[in-house]
Amino acid sequence: WIPSVLKLFHEIGNENSNRLWLHHFTSQPITPDVESVIREDFIKAKYMSQSWYKRTGLEDDIEGLDRALCQNVATEDVQLTLQCIVAGANTNVRLPDAAPDENSPVRIARKAGQEIQLELLIQNGADPTGESMSPWRRFAQMSSLRAPKSPKRPRSPIASPRSSRKNRLAKMSGFLNKTGSNQTGWKRRWCILDETGLRYFKSEHESIEAGHVDADKMTAVQPSTEECIVRDSKFPFVIKTSFGRPYLFSADSKEDMDRWMTTVQQVIDSTAGGEKEFDKAGLLLKRGVVNSSWKERWFTLSLRNKELKYHKMEAEESGIVNLRKVSDVKTPEETSRRRTATLVGRQTKVTDAQVSFQIVTPERTYYLRAQTPEDAEVWCSLLKEAAGTGAQLSDQRLSSSGIPVIVEKCVTFVEAHGTTVEGIYRHSGTKSSVERLVQAFEQDASSVVLDLSVNAIHDATSCLKAFLRRLPDPLLSAALLPSFIDAARIDDHDMKLFQLQALISQLPAVNWETLKYLMIHLSRIADKSDENKMTVQNLSVIFGPTLMTTESLEAPDDFSAANLKWAVVGDMIRYHRWLFQMGEDEIKRHRKEQEAMEKINRAAQQGDSASPAMGEFLVEIYLENRDRGEPHR
Numbered sequence: 001w002i003p004s005v006l007k008l009f010h011e012i013g014n015e016n017s018n019r020l021w022l023h024h025f026t027s028q029p030i031t032p033d034v035e036s037v038i039r040e041d042f043i044k045a046k047y048m049s050q051s052w053y054k055r056t057g058l059e060d061d062i063e064g065l066d067r068a069l070c071q072n073v074a075t076e077d078v079q080l081t082l083q084c085i086v087a088g089a090n091t092n093v094r095l096p097d098a099a100p101d102e103n104s105p106v107r108i109a110r111k112a113g114q115e116i117q118l119e120l121l122i123q124n125g126a127d128p129t130g131e132s133m134s135p136w137r138r139f140a141q142m143s144s145l146r147a148p149k150s151p152k153r154p155r156s157p158i159a160s161p162r163s164s165r166k167n168r169l170a171k172m173s174g175f176l177n178k179t180g181s182n183q184t185g186w187k188r189r190w191c192i193l194d195e196t197g198l199r200y201f202k203s204e205h206e207s208i209e210a211g212h213v214d215a216d217k218m219t220a221v222q223p224s225t226e227e228c229i230v231r232d233s234k235f236p237f238v239i240k241t242s243f244g245r246p247y248l249f250s251a252d253s254k255e256d257m258d259r260w261m262t263t264v265q266q267v268i269d270s271t272a273g274g275e276k277e278f279d280k281a282g283l284l285l286k287r288g289v290v291n292s293s294w295k296e297r298w299f300t301l302s303l304r305n306k307e308l309k310y311h312k313m314e315a316e317e318s319g320i321v322n323l324r325k326v327s328d329v330k331t332p333e334e335t336s337r338r339r340t341a342t343l344v345g346r347q348t349k350v351t352d353a354q355v356s357f358q359i360v361t362p363e364r365t366y367y368l369r370a371q372t373p374e375d376a377e378v379w380c381s382l383l384k385e386a387a388g389t390g391a392q393l394s395d396q397r398l399s400s401s402g403i404p405v406i407v408e409k410c411v412t413f414v415e416a417h418g419t420t421v422e423g424i425y426r427h428s429g430t431k432s433s434v435e436r437l438v439q440a441f442e443q444d445a446s447s448v449v450l451d452l453s454v455n456a457i458h459d460a461t462s463c464l465k466a467f468l469r470r471l472p473d474p475l476l477s478a479a480l481l482p483s484f485i486d487a488a489r490i491d492d493h494d495m496k497l498f499q500l501q502a503l504i505s506q507l508p509a510v511n512w513e514t515l516k517y518l519m520i521h522l523s524r525i526a527d528k529s530d531e532n533k534m535t536v537q538n539l540s541v542i543f544g545p546t547l548m549t550t551e552s553l554e555a556p557d558d559f560s561a562a563n564l565k566w567a568v569v570g571d572m573i574r575y576h577r578w579l580f581q582m583g584e585d586e587i588k589r590h591r592k593e594q595e596a597m598e599k600i601n602r603a604a605q606q607g608d609s610a611s612p613a614m615g616e617f618l619v620e621i622y623l624e625n626r627d628r629g630e631p632h633r
Contacts, residue, residue, distance in 0.1 A: 023054035091126035327446035363398035405445035429459035519576035540570035
């Protein structure tokens with residue numbers, strides 16, 4: 001109970017606080033002797049649902065809300081700061097264009113001498129130093145071989161999660177029928193769904209809840225398939241919870257049921273993952289292989305996350321299809337089966353050709369079936385959009401190992417044919433051939449086949465460099481580039497490597513995997529420097545600016561900065577095993593891969609007729625889940 005905390009409590013005490021929390025409250029206030037159930041409902045409505053809270057008007061404007069917070073912490077209006085925090089403002093927001101002592105709410109409040117504002121920010125998750133890097137991360141740089149993931153910021157006792165602003169857009173209300181777990185009968189209830197969960201009342205004019213389902217307790221929503229429920233109601237669905245109790249509801253129409261289920265799913269996904277809004281949700285039939293039986297699943301598709309998620313009807317489990325790894329989406333017209341089957345919930349018969357489609361990935365093929373041809377067309381259109389490539393690294397089509405297909409194919413081609421070519425990566429390919437190759441990868445990376453009889457080795461290396469150089473955000477991330485440069489200036493060798501490792505761990509997953517893959521490859525090239533004349537230093541001179549500069553934001557002509565970029569990439573090539581925490585098994589596996597590539601290279605150079613023709617490889621076929629044991633060959 002330091003003085004600043006006492007001052008904060010005095011400033012936002014009961015009377016002042018209630019001006020915010022009960023701003024729109026017009027009913028009779030509860031009395032001290034009221035029943036505990038009524039008191040509980042009142043408290044939940046006041047704080048959890050924020051039913052009467054004074055809004056800022058910026059709840060749906062993330063950037064505007066953060067700007068308002070930064071402007072207000074320099075004043076004495078603590079109440080307005082509290083409003084911003086409750087609305088979801090980020091207390092650790094960074095202002096990249098501001099001066100170092102004014103680039104975060106904490107630093108702005110400290111510079112303005114606003115002690116109470118500063119205490120309010122810290123009590124609601126702000127880093128007391130005003131740094132964007134948490135103390136966990138700074139400590140990890142000094143004392144850990146691998147920096148841990150930053151822990152999630154604790155939720156403030158008053159602040160809403162940042163994602164709630166998106167949830168409020170999904171809010172809906174209306175009548176549903178509800179029955180208890182004993183299923184003794186259906187009762188008409190007025191229901192309100194928002195970011196806090198689903199609340200239901202005896203009528204739309206009631207202010208006291210008949211019951212509720214908290215959002216953070218919801219785990220899944222799906223149509224009810226129990227025969228006794230379906231028989232006694234029209235369009236039933238169930239909300240499953242983490243404590244085991246199912247909540248059964250029934251809508252008046254299928255369209256109404258779909259709307260409620262879709263909105264509930266939005267609340268579930270936002271509560272679980274923060275920013276996981278989706279673009280389509282609905283029921284599909286799914287089967288594992290061609291001759292297996294169809295099973296009903298609830299699917300959600302997110303274009304932003306490039307993710308297709310499905311929930312099993314009989315369990316809490318779910319599956320995820322990474323749409324970045326999709327090599328093909330076969331529409332109903334492209335599927336060959338023509339069997340006739342009756343779809344669940346439909347009286348008319350349709351052919352598989354009208355409603356069946358497939359999602360092809362390196363690991364497996366997903367066989368799916370929609371309820372109508374129109375629905376199948378919408379699903380296929382969105383899936384193709386999600387599987388398409390964009391300019392950002394996160395938009396690229398990925399291989400089964402999580403590497404952009406263009407990177408993996410170019411690197412594999414070079415390792416099969418070019419590790420001993422003198423000046424590899426230093427020499428450029430033919431400009432027109434390189435551009436044709438880049439365009440082919442942009443149109444459909446999965447269908448591109450690199451062939452030595454058609455593609456020159458320097459065309460492939462130039463294609464790879466062009467792809468990396470044209471990324472809007474470089475592989476090492478523009479946000480982290482200054483920190484990488486600073487790390488290169490550290491004189492102490494061990495401290496420099498600790499810093500590099502901590503920075504690498506902050507890269508997005510696809511950047512991290514791609515960087516690791518590329519450093520392993522460049523190390524193999526450097527191992528052949530006696531033949532190809534490409535040492536670590538030579539490679540770092542080429543890849544330093546390639547990985548740490550973008551075409552849209554060229555670096556200034558600073559030779560010292562260029563030297564530091566070379567040093568960063570050089571250290572990553574030399575010490576990649578330690579920086580990426582590679583274990584002995586992984587090192588052995590990579591060594592075997594390299595030996596196989598060298599054998600193929602020698603065979604190609606010698607024209608060994610006994611060796612497999614180029615393009616023929618022994619591959620492992622997994623008949624079951626690869627984690628269950630050795631593959632069948």
